Amino acid sequence: MNRVIGERDLDETPYGDEEAIALYRDVVRTRRFDERALALQRRGWMSGYPPYKGQEASQVGAAHALAGDDWLVPTYRSNAMQIAFGVPMSDILLFRRGYAEYTSGHDLNVFPQAVPIATQIPHAAGIGMAANYADDDAAVCCYFGDGATSEGDFHEGLNFAGVFEAPVVFFCENNDWAISLPREKQTASDTIAQKAEAYGFSGTQVDGNDPLAVRETVSEALESAREGEPVLVESLTYRQGAHTTSDDPSRYREERDDLPEWRTADPLERYETYLREQGLLDDELAETIEAEADDELAEAVDTAEEAPAPERDEIFDHVYAERTPRLEEQKAWLESFTEEHDVQELEH
Incomplete structure (x- = not known):
């Protein structure tokens, strides 16, 4: 099953005004975090940082689909997803400064960030299998990039999930680049989503720059996973910046004229325009949300700097x-x- 859900009027979605604004609030929060973290790294505050500008809508939409007892299995670029799921910004900043990942002591169902590519995917399958053995209703959402699908761990994890009917949603954020390697040089498959068929379950695509569409698609996938049918979701988005702060994308990447505008457009600007057209957002509310995000971020930086x-x-x-x-x-x-x-x- 492959589909791309584009923008629709809000009354054509399962969500109301409050849910639409909540998504916008987290897209703003995570964009502000990414900008500040990048600036902090540039001044030597942390050793390295993986920017995710352009992928906020994808990650925020997926995070909002998770129930409180579901498990999130992240990677190093899933900071937006973690923040939207409730992980304090200060925890992520401190992790980047060499501290343990759970400095705040939160009890969210979030595994540590996996830095080696794809190693978390078999773990996610195992967590889902454990949930089945324990007769637990929780599902698992495993985040990874398109480059991870070229690793053996991807195939092993999906194979185990399919065989044991593990309640796992494999959330692949396809930003069209695995560091300097474009997607067409990673795989001959027409889509990443179709790879799920080899493991006995379904795959689907979604417009990753539409947070409402991502939330709906991942919500449906999680319900399927709870019924014993894993799902591979391919979220089509685009990394606007460098792979990490040690990367120079100008050495290998040119503007992609072959990709549709809905995929390369800035998701924050696009969603803000959408909400204004729906009559849900005006200048006053936008400024309030931005100010609240800046205050939260300033407090997070202070907390990180004051940590012993x-x-x-x-x-x-x-x-x-x-x-x-x-x-x-x-x-x-x-x-x-x-x-x-x-x-x-x-x-x-």
Whole structure:
């Protein structure tokens, strides 16, 4: 099943005014976060950062489809999705500064960000299988980019989900580039969504720059997953900036004239125009939402800057529920090493 839902009048969607504005609020929040995080990285505040400008509507729409007891399995570029799901901005900022990922102590069903490409996909299948064994109604949403579909973990994870009817939605955000490699050089398949057929379940495409369409599509996919039918959702969007702050897209990417405007247009501008045409948004409300986002972000930066330096032992505390013998050996080695060397020299 492949489809692209374009923009419709709000009364043709399952959502009302409040839900439409809530999506806009989170698109604004996550755009502001991305802009501020990029600026902070450029001044040396954090070592690296993966921008997601152009993908906010896709991630926010998917996050709003999740129920409170569902599980989100993210990657390093899913910051917008995590924020919209409720993860504090300060947690994500602190993670980028080397702290443990759950500094705030939140109890949301969110796994740690997976930085190696596609390694989280088999984990997501396993979480879904565990939910089945525990007779749990929760579903799993696993986020990854189109480049991850070229990894073996993608095929293994989808195969397990199909065989064991795991309640998993595999949410592939196709931004048309895997770092410097365009999609057509990754796969000969006409779509990524159609790859699901090889594993015995359905795939579908959605206009990733329409948050209402993404929310509806992912909501339907989650309901299917709860009934034992996994789904692969291909969200068609476009990465406007660099892959990471160490990337220079001008070396390999030219303007894509072959992609439709709905896919390359700025999703925030597009959705704002849509809401104004629907009579739901005016200058006063837009300014209020932007001001609230800026205040939240300023508080998050303050929280991150005021956080005490992490203890060295914390690097060993979040690998397993209990330290393994190997971790104990590594911890003992680090302790002896720091005793023999000047702490300031080590930190430098």
